[in-house]
Amino acid sequence: LWNMRMGGQITAYEEEMGGVIADVICGGDVNPGTPISEEYLLGLERDSFLKLCTNKQTAQRIHHMLKTAKPLRN
Numbered sequence: 001l002w003n004m005r006m007g008g009q010i011t012a013y014e015e016e017m018g019g020v021i022a023d024v025i026c027g028g029d030v031n032p033g034t035p036i037s038e039e040y041l042l043g044l045e046r047d048s049f050l051k052l053c054t055n056k057q058t059a060q061r062i063h064h065m066l067k068t069a070k071p072l073r074n
Helices: 002-006 012-025 038-053 056-068
Strands: none
Touching: 002 012, 012 038, 038 056
């Protein structure tokens, strides 16, 4: 993500969102090799999504997509 940001391929907010997504994909803050349930992952995904929804930039992206059917790069 950092390389993509430094190369101008993604915005700072896209880097932030990518970090949140990576955290979910990696299972959050657990020790390597720790078994986790589907329910745990779904909860982690839900919590991360709701956290992103409180961000002004996420609201702008959602509004823009609904209005124009095109993504906003903020």
